[in-house]
Amino acid sequence: MVDTRTQPVSRAGEAAPRFSDADLYRLAEKHGTPYFLIDEETLRRKVSEMKEGFSEYTGAFRVAYSVKANFNPSVIRAFTGEGILFDLTAPSELVFVQKAGGSPENVMYTSITETAAEYEQVLKMGVRKVVVASYNGLVNLSEAAARANVKVKTMVRVNPEVQVHAELRGSMGHGKFGLQFNGGSPDSALSVLKKILGTPQLEFEGFHFHLGSQIEDPTCYAEAIEKLEAFILGARRQLGDFRVGTLDIGGGLPVPYGKKVPTPKDLGSKIVGQLNSLVESIGDRFTLVAESGRFLTAESTILVTRVVNVKSFGDAKYIYVDAGYNVLLDSALLHHEYPVDVVPGGRPSPQKVALVGRLCDPLDVFPTSSRSKLGGAGVGKLVVFREVGAYSLVMNMPFHSQPRPPVLMRNSQGSYVVARKGQDVERLFADEGGDCLPN
Ligand SMILES: *Cc1c(COP(=O)(O)O)cnc(C)c1O
Numbered sequence: 001m002v003d004t005r006t007q008p009v010s011r012a013g014e015a016a017p018r019f020s021d022a023d024l025y026r027l028a029e030k031h032g033t034p035y036f037l038i039d040e041e042t043l044r045r046k047v048s049e050m051k052e053g054f055s056e057y058t059g060a061f062r063v064a065y066s067v068k069a070n071f072n073p074s075v076i077r078a079f080t081g082e083g084i085l086f087d088l089t090a091p092s093e094l095v096f097v098q099k100a101g102g103s104p105e106n107v108m109y110t111s112i113t114e115t116a117a118e119y120e121q122v123l124k125m126g127v128r129k130v131v132v133a134s135y136n137g138l139v140n141l142s143e144a145a146a147r148a149n150v151k152v153k154t155m156v157r158v159n160p161e162v163q164v165h166a167e168l169r170g171s172m173g174h175g176k177f178g179l180q181f182n183g184g185s186p187d188s189a190l191s192v193l194k195k196i197l198g199t200p201q202l203e204f205e206g207f208h209f210h211l212g213s214q215i216e217d218p219t220c221y222a223e224a225i226e227k228l229e230a231f232i233l234g235a236r237r238q239l240g241d242f243r244v245g246t247l248d249i250g251g252g253l254p255v256p257y258g259k260k261v262p263t264p265k266d267l268g269s270k271i272v273g274q275l276n277s278l279v280e281s282i283g284d285r286f287t288l289v290a291e292s293g294r295f296l297t298a299e300s301t302i303l304v305t306r307v308v309n310v311k312s313f314g315d316a317k318y319i320y321v322d323a324g325y326n327v328l329l330d331s332a333l334l335h336h337e338y339p340v341d342v343v344p345g346g347r348p349s350p351q352k353v354a355l356v357g358r359l360c361d362p363l364d365v366f367p368t369s370s371r372s373k374l375g376g377a378g379v380g381k382l383v384v385f386r387e388v389g390a391y392s393l394v395m396n397m398p399f400h401s402q403p404r405p406p407v408l409m410r411n412s413q414g415s416y417v418v419a420r421k422g423q424d425v426e427r428l429f430a431d432e433g434g435d436c437l438p439n
Contacts, residue, residue, distance in 0.1 A: 016042070016299050016386060016387065017039035017041070017042045017299070017300065017302075017410070019037065019039075019302070019410070021343050021344050021382075023416070024037075024304055024343055024382055024384070025343075025382065027304070027408060027416060028304060028306065028382060031406050031408065031418075031422065032405075032406075032422065033304055033305055033306040033322055033323075033382070033405075034303055034304060034305040034306070034321075034322060034323035034327060034405045035303075035304050035405050035406045035407070035408055035422070036301055036302070036303050036304075036327075036388070036392075036393060036405060036406070036407040036408065036420075037301065037302050037303075037304060037407075037408045037409070037410065038072070038074070038075065038300050038301045038389060038407065038408070038409040038410070038419060039300050039301070039409075039410050040074075040078050040300070040409055040410060040411045040412045041410075041412055042299055042300035043075060043078045043079065043296065043297065043300045044078065044081075044082060044412070046292075046295060046296045046297075046299065046300070047063050047079070047082045047084060047296065049263070049264050049265075050063045050253070050264045050290060050292065050295070050296070051063060052264065052265060052268075053263065053264025053265045053266075053267060053268035053290075054264070054268050054272060054288060054290065055268070056268065056272045056273075056276075057268075057272050057275055057276065057288050058276050058279060058285065059279060059285040059286055059287060059288060060287045060288070061287070061288045061289075061290075062084065062085050062287060062288070062289045062290075063082075063084040063085065063289075063290060063291075063292070063296075064084060064085035064086065064087045064108055064248070064289050064290070064291040064292075065079045065084055065085070065086055065087065065291075065292065065293065065296055066087040066251050066291050066292060066293030066296075067086055067087065067088055067093045067096065067097060067293070068089065068093070068293055068391075068394065069292075069293025069294055069296070069297050069298075069389075069390040069391055069394070070293070070297040070301075070389055070390060070391075070392075070393055070394060071093065071096050071393075071394055072393055072407060072419055072420060073096065073099065073100040073419075074100075074407075074409050074417075074419035074420075075297060075300075075389075075419070076096060076097055076100035076101075076102060077100045077101055078412075079102075079296070080097075080100060080101045080102045080103075083106075084106070085106050085107070085108055085289065086102055086106055086107050086108070087108050087110060087251075087291045087293075088107055088108070088109050088110070089109070089110050089111055089112060090111075091118060091121050091122055091125070094107065094109075094122055094125055094127065098125070103126075104122075104125055104126030104127045104128070105126065105128070107122075107126075107127050107129065108129045108130075108131060108155070108208075108248065108289070109122050109127045109129065109130045109131065110130075110131040110133070110157065110208065111130075111131075111133075111137065112133075112176075112177075114132065114133065114134055114136065114137030114140055114141070115140055116140035116141075116143050116144050117144075119140055119141050119143075119144035119145075120144040120147055120148055123144055123145060123148040123150055123152065124148055128150065128151075128152055128153055129152070129153045129155065129205065130152050130153070130154055130155070131154075131155040131156070131157045131208045131248075132154060132155070132156060132157065132192060132196075133156075133157035133177065133178050133179060134179070134187055134192075135185075135186035135187045135191065135192060135195070138154075138192050138195055138196065138202075141154065141202065142199045142201050142202055145201040145202060146201050150201075151201060151202070151203055152201065152202055152203065153203050153205035153245075154196050154202045154203065154204055154205055155205050155206050155207060155208045155246060155248065156179065156189050156192055156193055156196070156204075156206075156207055156208070157177070157178040157179060157207075157208045157209065157210075158178050158179055158180075158181060158189045158207055158208070158209050158228065158231070159174075159175070159177055159178030159179060159180060159209065160178075160181070160209055160211075160223070160224035160227045160228060161180070161227075162211065162220045162223040162224050162227070163220060163223075164211045164212040164215060164220045164252075165215070165216060165217040165220070166211070166212035166213060166214050166215040166216065166217075166252060166254075177210060178208075178209060178210070179192060181227065181231045182231075189207075189231065189235075190231075190235055190238070190239075193235060193239065193242070194239055197239060197242055204242055204243070204245075205245045205246050206244045206245050206246035206247055206248065206286055206287075207228060207232075207244065207246075207247055207248070208247075208248040208250065208289075209224055209228070209248075209249065209250050210250030210251055210252070210291065211224060211250055211252050212252050213251065213252055213293075213294055214252065214254045214255065214294060215252035215253070215254055216254050216261050216262065217262075218262055218266065218267045218270045218271065219270075221249060221252075221267065221270070221271050222270060222271055222274055224249075225249070225271060225274055225275065225278060226274070228247075228278075229278050229281060229282070232244065232282050233281070233282070243284055244282060244284040244286045245284070245286055245287065246286055246287045246288075246289060247275070247278075247286045247287075247288055247289070248288075248289040248290075248291065249271075249288070249289070249290050249291075250290075250291050251290075251291040251292050251293055251294070251295075252292075252294075253267065253290070253292045253294065253295035254294070254295065255294055255295055255298040255299060255387055255390070256299075256387065257298075257336075257337065257338060257339060257371075257387055258337075258339040258371035258372075258386075259371070264290075264295070275288060293390055293391070294390040294391065295390075296390075297389035297390045298387045298388070298389045298390040299386075299387050299389065300389045301387070301388050301389030301392075301393075302384050302385060302386055302387075302388060303323065303327060303328065303338075303384070303385040303388045303392070304382055304383075304384055305321040305322055305323040305382065305383045305384075305385070306321065306322050306380065306381070306382055306383070307319055307320065307321055307342075307377050307378060307379050307380065307381045307382075307383055308320050308321065308322045308358070308379065309379060310377065310378065310379060312351075315351060315352060316351060316352040316353070316354055317349055317351040317352070317353050317354070318353075318354050318356055319353060319354065319355050319356065319374060319377045319383070320356055320357075320358065321355065321356075321357060321358065321383050322358055323357055323358065323405070324357030324358045324359035324361075324364045324399075324400070324402070325357060325359065325361075325363065325364050325399075326359060326396065326397050326398070326399045326400065326402045327392065327396055327402075327404075327405060328366070328385065328388060328392055329392070329395040329396075329397070330391060330392070330395070331366050331367060332363045332364065335367050336367065337366075337367040337368065337369060337371070337372070338366075338385045338386060338387060338388055339371055339372060339385075339386040339387060340355060340366065340368060340372040340373070340374065340383060340384065340385050340386070341372065341373040341374070341383070341384055341386070342373065342374055342375065342376045342377045342381055342382070342383055342384075343381065343382045343383070343384050344376065344381075345373055345375055345376050346375040346376015346377075347375045347376065348373070348374075348375040349374065349375055349377075353368070353374045353377070354368075355368050355372070355374060355383070358400075359399060359400050359402075360400065361399075366385075393407060393420070398428055398432065401425070401428065401432075403422060403423035403424060403425050403427070403428045404420070404422065404423040404428075405422055406418060406420060406421055406422035407419040407420035
């Protein structure tokens with residue numbers, strides 16, 4: 001038996017939730033391992049941190065949650081209580097938001113496919129704010145708006161083509177997202193803007209850009225805003241006056257993952273002054289929107305696994321846990337390192353330690369560094385992966401016939417509740433085609 005009569009686990013990031021060792025072992029007995037555990041209060045606190053970061057902005061500021069990072073209904077529900085916007089990119093995401101209690105009034109819809117059928121579907125479901133990113137998309141949106149007989153607030157997604165230092169870049173050299181400012185073809189922000197201003201069914205609302213994810217150097221935001229300002233002033237000379245009602249600076253706020261990274265306050269202090277000057281120079285006190293998936297959700301959640309075996313190989317110690325990249329895909333895909341620790345911890349091992357998963361695949365090794373604390377790992381002990389709330393649950397997959405693990409939540413009242421039931425193997429078998437077998 002593992003002694004759990006210890007103090008609450010200590011950890012590097014001071015903002016992260018704390019769970020007592022005893023609670024983690026009790027939940028492991030009750031629900032099995034691995035399991036995810038979300039702290040609702042941390043979700044809420046992240047929204048406040050974003051608001052504080054932009055509190056010096058002279059106009060209205062709104063947080064938008066990018067649902068793709070974590071579409072768990074309890075997570076969406078927690079955010080609906082905070083009165084924020086939702087950044088969506090698929091009709092099925094809209095179904096999730098509505099069923100979880102969100103309103104289509106608070107949706108900003110940014111499609112990648114931009115088909116008329118998709119636009120018509122979401123307009124009929126009540127969406128009224130859409131971000132377009134291609135000429136065809138704009139034509140499709142105006143057709144859909146005419147068919148649905150509604151007026152749509154339309155934003156233009158620009159790609160400011162700035163250098164971004166981030167884990168995932170969405171700007172320079174990545175033409176998949178957004179429009180170039182100028183450029184000869186109809187697929188430029190200028191020609192799309194002109195067309196919106198001439199389409200009665202559409203009301204021009206403002207601009208949007210999204211530079212990337214886990215942006216550790218905020219300079220790119222300042223550069224993008226500078227380029228956008230020059231574009232707006234130039235476009236007004238050519239197209240006449242138009243009002244900018246909203247500026248959406250996209251996502252990308254970083255998460256510590258055991259390191260020091262800029263906070264929303266740091267980003268705010270870098271660009272809010274510039275945004276306030278932009279208000280003066282264009283004469284529109286636009287609503288400022290900052291989106292986030294990663295920052296809002298990552299730190300709220302841990303993944304709890306159990307050590308099932310240890311082995312020596314040469315001078316290294318291998319620690320096997322009962323989870324694999326089927327539950328943390330980006331650790332294999334992007335070699336993304338989550339902070340890991342053993343609960344309760346022990347003295348650091350003098351040997352080199354490798355933390356490996358249960359899948360029969362050489363990629364199933366969790367990246368670890370000096371930031372991970374693996375001392376004291378022995379069979380039966382819990383190993384906790386921290387800050388896993390973003391882009392993990394949503395990528396769970398059944399590789400190796402692995403049912404999806406349960407997701408638990410400590411709600412704002414302090415009770416532990418189930419936020420997603422664990423899948424049992426019977427259900428998995430049926431979903432994978434077992435129910436198609438002839439009798
Ligand atoms: C993915 C995405 C986001 C969220 O990015 P994070 O890195 O999670 O903050 C925001 N906006 C758009 C358009 C996105 O595609």
